[in-house]
Amino acid sequence: MSAKILARLQAQFGARILSTSSFRGDDTAVVAAKDWREVALFLKTDAETALDHFTDLTAVDYPEREPGLPRFDVLVHARSMRKGHRFTLKTRVRDGESLDSLLPVWRGADWTERECFDMFGIVFRGHPDLRRILMYPEFTGHPLRKDYPIERVQPLVKYRDEDNIEKLAPFGPEEGQPFARIDWQARLLGEDLQVAPALAVQQGQKHNTSETSATQKGAPLPAEIPGKA
Amino acid sequence: MEPIEEELEDEAALELPSEPMKLNMGPSHPAMHGTIRMVLDLDGEIIQEVDVQPGYLHRGFEKSCERGTWQQVYPYADRLNYVSPMLNNVGFSLAAEKLLGITVPERCQYYRVILGELARIADHLTCNGAGAMELGAFTPFLWCLKVRDWVWDILEKETGARMTHSFGRIGGMARPPTATLKEDVRALLPEIEKVLMEVETMLLRNRIFLDRMQGVGILTKELALDAGVTGPMLRSTGVDYDVRKAHPYLVYDRFDFDVPIGHDGDNYDRFLVRTEEMRQSCRILAQACDQMPDDGPINVDDPRVMLPEKHAVYTTIEATIAHFKLVMEGIKIPPGEVYSYTEAGNGELGFYLVSDGSGTPYRVRCRPPCFINLAICRDMLLGEMVADIIPTFGSVNMIGGECDR
Amino acid sequence: MGEVKTILGGDTNFATTKFEALLGWARKYSLFQYPFATACCGMEFFAVAGPRYDSARFGAEAPRFSPRQSDVLWVVGTISQRQAPVVKRVYEQMAEPKWVVAFGTCASTGGFYDNYTTLPGVDKVIPVDVYIPACPPRPEAVLDALMLLMEKIQKGNREPVTVPPREMPKLAQIRTRPDAVSAADAAHASELLRAAGRLGSGE
Numbered sequence: 001m002s003a004k005i006l007a008r009l010q011a012q013f014g015a016r017i018l019s020t021s022s023f024r025g026d027d028t029a030v031v032a033a034k035d036w037r038e039v040a041l042f043l044k045t046d047a048e049t050a051l052d053h054f055t056d057l058t059a060v061d062y063p064e065r066e067p068g069l070p071r072f073d074v075l076v077h078a079r080s081m082r083k084g085h086r087f088t089l090k091t092r093v094r095d096g097e098s099l100d101s102l103l104p105v106w107r108g109a110d111w112t113e114r115e116c117f118d119m120f121g122i123v124f125r126g127h128p129d130l131r132r133i134l135m136y137p138e139f140t141g142h143p144l145r146k147d148y149p150i151e152r153v154q155p156l157v158k159y160r161d162e163d164n165i166e167k168l169a170p171f172g173p174e175e176g177q178p179f180a181r182i183d184w185q186a187r188l189l190g191e192d193l194q195v196a197p198a199l200a201v202q203q204g205q206k207h208n209t210s211e212t213s214a215t216q217k218g219a220p221l222p223a224e225i226p227g228k229a
Numbered sequence: 230m231e232p233i234e235e236e237l238e239d240e241a242a243l244e245l246p247s248e249p250m251k252l253n254m255g256p257s258h259p260a261m262h263g264t265i266r267m268v269l270d271l272d273g274e275i276i277q278e279v280d281v282q283p284g285y286l287h288r289g290f291e292k293s294c295e296r297g298t299w300q301q302v303y304p305y306a307d308r309l310n311y312v313s314p315m316l317n318n319v320g321f322s323l324a325a326e327k328l329l330g331i332t333v334p335e336r337c338q339y340y341r342v343i344l345g346e347l348a349r350i351a352d353h354l355t356c357n358g359a360g361a362m363e364l365g366a367f368t369p370f371l372w373c374l375k376v377r378d379w380v381w382d383i384l385e386k387e388t389g390a391r392m393t394h395s396f397g398r399i400g401g402m403a404r405p406p407t408a409t410l411k412e413d414v415r416a417l418l419p420e421i422e423k424v425l426m427e428v429e430t431m432l433l434r435n436r437i438f439l440d441r442m443q444g445v446g447i448l449t450k451e452l453a454l455d456a457g458v459t460g461p462m463l464r465s466t467g468v469d470y471d472v473r474k475a476h477p478y479l480v481y482d483r484f485d486f487d488v489p490i491g492h493d494g495d496n497y498d499r500f501l502v503r504t505e506e507m508r509q510s511c512r513i514l515a516q517a518c519d520q521m522p523d524d525g526p527i528n529v530d531d532p533r534v535m536l537p538e539k540h541a542v543y544t545t546i547e548a549t550i551a552h553f554k555l556v557m558e559g560i561k562i563p564p565g566e567v568y569s570y571t572e573a574g575n576g577e578l579g580f581y582l583v584s585d586g587s588g589t590p591y592r593v594r595c596r597p598p599c600f601i602n603l604a605i606c607r608d609m610l611l612g613e614m615v616a617d618i619i620p621t622f623g624s625v626n627m628i629g630g631e632c633d634r
Numbered sequence: 635m636g637e638v639k640t641i642l643g644g645d646t647n648f649a650t651t652k653f654e655a656l657l658g659w660a661r662k663y664s665l666f667q668y669p670f671a672t673a674c675c676g677m678e679f680f681a682v683a684g685p686r687y688d689s690a691r692f693g694a695e696a697p698r699f700s701p702r703q704s705d706v707l708w709v710v711g712t713i714s715q716r717q718a719p720v721v722k723r724v725y726e727q728m729a730e731p732k733w734v735v736a737f738g739t740c741a742s743t744g745g746f747y748d749n750y751t752t753l754p755g756v757d758k759v760i761p762v763d764v765y766i767p768a769c770p771p772r773p774e775a776v777l778d779a780l781m782l783l784m785e786k787i788q789k790g791n792r793e794p795v796t797v798p799p800r801e802m803p804k805l806a807q808i809r810t811r812p813d814a815v816s817a818a819d820a821a822h823a824s825e826l827l828r829a830a831g832r833l834g835s836g837e
Contacts, residue, residue: 024327024567054457056596077568108457111604134284136716143750150292150749157718159758264672285717289749311674374684
């Protein structure tokens with residue numbers, strides 16, 4: 001159905017449509033960054049394509065592409081309310097290159113472009129309010145880039161530097177769902193795992209024996225933070 | 230006090246002079262479920278400008294997905310829209326299956342419909358109940374929670390968890406339906422209808438409720454389409470768009486159900502649309518229970534995606550290796566990219582998946598319905614009063630996990 | 635710390651106790667809470683306050699949405715780095731004595747959100763009294779935490795504790811028996827579980 005859109009686009013823009021593809025029913029056209037807004041506007045306003053319902057705008061990072069191809073793919077998905085078809089328009093931008101904002105075309109590009117800027121560092125030219133949206137302003141870097149290490153945190157608050165705020169061993173499987181549904185039949189038939197003695201205090205860790213302990217009733221202490229009175 | 234005799238020439242002269250004021254709402258505000266911050270510019274009580282700042286619950290969903298296997302996306306997907314995790318499970322399953330080019334057996338499709346519609350009912354109950362509570366109507370909230378616990382009982386019986394099920398699998402479900410599923414669902418449906426009616430009786434003739442919902446937070450059809458709004462929020466403006474009808478997936482084309490639409494696009498319409506959708510979900514559930522086959526496979530018969538049978542793993546070397554590779558390396562989805570969409574609680578939940586052929590997702594993009602719905606919250610609030618933020622924001626139903634991911 | 639002792643006899647009954655014990659006793663039954671609900675766990679928090687689990691039974695149903703009026707800060711859900719200053723400030727605004735409950739794995743350790751944006755446990759910025767594991771915890775676990783907290787308040791104990799998993803001693807006994815399980819045993823087990831409230835009664 002939406003193959004018509006591809007034909008229509010090619011008739012209108014000719015060689016400016018760099019490539020097209022249809023995979024599992026998703027039709028996509030790739031355009032150069034300079035044609036991005038013009039093609040999008042055409043897709044929205046043309047009577048045959050009429051993509052009036054904005055769906056999504058996002059980006060993908062390919063840092064290890066073959067040379068010559070820009071690093072980021074930026075995509076916009078849209079849908080036609082009258083015709084019921086969907087279409088994906090894609091462009092490619094280099095790191096540091098800016099792209100025309102689609103805000104004049106679809107209002108929905110507002111926050112999604114801000115998110116793209118926040119997560120990938122793609123600058124949208126003409127966006128009136130291009131701030132970070134999910135991360136805080138003090139954050140440096142763009143987390144969804146492949147070269148941003150996932151575990152690099154940038155805390156806003158200094159962590160408490162007490163020696164013993166480290167907890168005991170991480171929660172084991174038994175502690176994960178202490179009240180989970182009991183398949184008692186399986187349990188009776190011995191099909192489940194052996195119930196691990198999750199309550200046992202880890203060896204070598206300081207064991208607080210003060211009489212104020214709330215949970216000390218003969219049974220060993222549950223995972224308790226050692227040492228801190 | 231004597232009434233003022235003469236006619237005032239200028240009504241504005243009666244108003245007290247007021248200076249513009251900045252007011253900060255959130256990120257931890259009592260009457261907002263979810264964490265969001267709003268910086269308001271006020272003229273007296275009237276909102277002149279509002280800066281909506283989401284992102285306080287950004288948990289790195291998309292980045293976290295890029296370090297596990299495809300199957301390991303499910304727990305993260307559960308916690309997107311945590312009010313209806315099963316719908317996220319279904320949405321992600323369908324996206325991954327679209328990328329693989331497989332279709333699950335019919336019985337599994339019905340199973341997904343049933344679990345998904347139950348989750349939708351839980352979602353709308355929470356939204357309507359919490360919205361009413363924020364306006365001071367505590368009793369309907371408790372009633373809604375009561376029913377939600379009944380719905381969760383069924384989900385728990387099926388999946389083993391009350392809310393974060395992680396029950397979907399690429400190419401099927403974790404377990405076949407229990408023997409009592411149909412019976413449980415059929416017994417629940419009249420109870421849901423009953424409570425819905427009770428809630429409506431409590432609220433829809435309540436002057437306070439009506440005054441704060443009707444004509445507040447109006448969204449126009451044109452703006453909604455332009456901004457990409459979907460779900461109950463779009464339907465409340467009068468646009469007849471439901472993914473289940475417009476682009477039927479699973480077996481939704483076999484059910485007889487209606488898409489409720491509103492007229493004015495105000496809070497009241499959004500409330501009514503959600504209530505009516507729950508009734509329609511009940512209709513779907515009843516039909517699905519009737520049509521669902523009792524026997525048949527749940528999972529696709531495809532060794533690329535499904536774990537081999539346990540018995541075979543223990544007894545044959547081929548199955549052991551296949552099991553090991555599927556667990557350790559994950560499902561190898563061939564390179565490609567798809568955009569798949571389903572109707573979740575808040576609207577069109579899309580997944581844009583990119584695979585590079587390894588067992589790890591290259592990119593998992595979730596199109597979060599409430600992030601996009603919330604983006605035009607500003608336009609709905611301008612010119613309203615401060616107190617109107619609460620019902621408006623409540624009926625947008627921003628869910629932090631999905632909005633900020 | 636002593637417990638409250640009642641002395642019966644004569645026309646008038648007395649209760650003797652220490653002042654702190656009396657204070658603790660009074661405090662533990664009127665917990666005003668500040669639910670700092672951010673994420674998924676908030677849904678279970680609703681359920682705890684809801685009709686089935688009903689935290690009002692413990693005198694802990696009244697939420698106070700000003701930190702200055704509340705005793706217990708429930709950190710319900712994931713705290714992101716962006717949220718950390720907020721939760722710290724809320725904590726600092728609370729008047730002594732105050733207690734903190736980390737609700738769910740995310741609030742306790744960061745859970746499986748081990749990434750650039752999530753605070754690895756709210757105890758990195760504020761001290762925590764009770765940790766509730768699970769993602770999200772079932773309401774029964776939350777009620778356990780509440781009782782644990784009340785016990786701590788009574789005893790004036792500020793040592794952090796984790797809600798322990800429930801044990802099932804009777805079941806384990808049954809299972810270790812070598813012979814096959816009889817129908818009577820199975821019925822007995824389900825009876826025990828139902829008595830412990832752990833099989834859904836189906837309302």
